[in-house]
Amino acid sequence: MTVTRSTRQRDVIARVITQAAGPLAVSEVLAQARADLPTLGLATVYRTLKLLTEQHRIHPVILDGETLYEASGRGHHHHFSCTVCGRVFTLHTCPVALPSGTVYPGGFVVEAHEVTLYGQCPQCASQAAQALSG
Incomplete structure (x- = not known):
């Protein structure tokens, strides 16, 4: 089993998604996370979203052909x-x-x-x- 260490970027991205009122597009995640991490890059956001999805901490929502992301474990909604x-x-x-x-x-x-x-x-x-x- 591979253990992934927590990073500031990962923590900020996870917090942005967890605190959102609804699912977020990648561009929204990037914009909101840059409030704490101004130099955050798009590639880091994509890598982190993939990792958080694999860890089942977030999941994708397909809406009108666009992939959005929201926190897992919120029950039926x-x-x-x-x-x-x-x-x-x-x-x-x-x-x-x-x-x-x-x-x-x-x-x-x-x-x-x-x-x-x-x-x-x-x-x-x-x-x-x-x-x-x-």
Whole structure:
């Protein structure tokens, strides 16, 4: 078994992902981690994301063809993607009552499901409402 030592870069990247309100794109991880590590390079971020994924500390989320990353162990949840600002949020309630083992019409046996809702996040919706009333 190979033991990997902790590094400041790895710790900062892991913290950025763990503290995020939703899954992050590689560019977002890099930008946020650079607040603590201004010289952090993109290659280091990619290597660290790969290592953290292999260690099951984070996992990839594919959303509209883009790979985002979020912390593992957050239980069953879904995502909301803001069509205005592009941020992705974690939703802790499930809008679909579809437990594992359900037989969907046509004979499809459900093992798991992922749901992404699209619309305006509270901040963007509030700004849109203010623009209409002002």
